[in-house]
Amino acid sequence: MKHTFPDLPLAPRFAALPERFYSQVPSTPLPGPSLIAWNTALADALGLDSQDGGEWTDFLAGNAALTEYPQLASVYSGHQFGVWAGQLGDGRALLVAEIDTPLGIHELQLKGAGQTPYSRRADGRAVLRSSIREYLCSEAMHALGIPTTRALALVASPQPVWRETKETAAVVTRVAPSFLRFGHFEHFHHRDQQDAVRQLADWAIAGFYPECAAAGQPYVALLDAVVERTARLIAAWQAVGFCHGVMNTDNMSLLGLTLDYGPFGFMxxxxxxxxxxxxxxxxxxxxxxxxxxxxxxxxxLAQTLLPDIGRDAAIAALSRYQDVFEQHYAELLRQKLGLRQWREDDWELLGTLLTLLQAAHTDWTLFWRRLATLPATGAVPAALRDLVLDRDGFDAWVAAYRARLADDGSTDDAERAARMNAVNPKYVLRNHLAEEAIRAAQRGDHQPLRRLADALARPFDEAPEFEDFAALPPDWARQLSVSCSS
Structure with missing residues (x-):
């Protein structure tokens, strides 16, 4: 059975926690809302019955609410740029539903739905510019196989919003099993409310880490699991050239998801x-x-659990991080290189390559995609060789790489290329592509946004209709910059 608004299979989980973890606050109505992007694939996966999402617009804009579910803004704290910032919280995001889906219980959150008790004198709105970036990148990361929150819909409004200049408002509907952050734990630990830290830990274990419940020390097992998920997540970022831009503790997901798309960028x-x-x-x-x-x-995060797990257990859990990161990063780079097995001396092969790419500022995405065109013997394709300035150095690296492919049994060019193209994307959300979609949307033309979203949903495909998205960035792209203003 598919569901539509307001007939949603509500399954309160976060809302079942005591009220010290959140505030009930109604969304602020958004004038003149229009649905400019609707994620049909995600809607289908969640069991939501709508092809274009139009009937959802008022709900997705924050102009209608579920009578059976209170709209909630959660409270958390955190370290921002390494400095303790104290209380933060959902300053413009509202949890508007928790629904039972074929994917499990998921939270629906409206980002840009108005002021909350945690807005810190801000307007509680999000602008169209940043909302488009979050909508596109959430789904781009999902298609790349990188754990992330998802984006269900994007609603625009003519309401003016002031940042550096006058912009217009938008609301993006974010979806995740939970938006629980490291900062939720920090908030209560730094207020000497350790019972609340334990309550959050118990809640997280019951809902997302049930295997930890059977451990001798469930909180140690929880920290160990979060360490592993976080290490694997960041290894995936590094492999695809993704920069988060604002890795404050309040932007770190306890579930190991990419969370809060602000000033991000693909290199x-x-x-x-x-x-x-x-x-x-x-x-x-x-x-x-x-x-x-x-x-x-x-x-x-470990600091918040110290009273319950002790220093030695915390250090032991944290000490696993580097090994997990390196092992997963090595596995991802093994695949990107088209190797079947990783050897310890492959770090040297990789290091030499990165030095060559650094010297030329070689395009990260193009290089890996074109590397799949390198035959095991014969001439090096000019389109690949021309990406590197030190031609002699690159020729020497190619010779070493080819020898390694031979040792690996990976000399079948077509078979290896297929494996490499399945992990090295052709399309990523480059800043200039997002900017072009934003400028068009600001003019009222939403087709470029939808076309780009379609391409990013198929990042590994050879799709001639999207060939323009795979080209080198234009010169004007160098002038683009993104900041924390959104």
């Missing part, structure tokens, strides 16, 4: 020190810093 030219967030003046969240920031954030 164009490879630069290990790439900073995608214009507001990150010191480069704390640069591409090459993401793995260690993940561990730093996990230390903050």
């Amino acid at each position: 164009d030219g490879f630069d290990a020190g790439h900073v995608c967030n214009h507001s990150d003046e010191r480069g704390r969240y640069a591409y090459d810093q993401q793995p260690q920031i993940g561990l730093w954030n996990l230390h903050c």
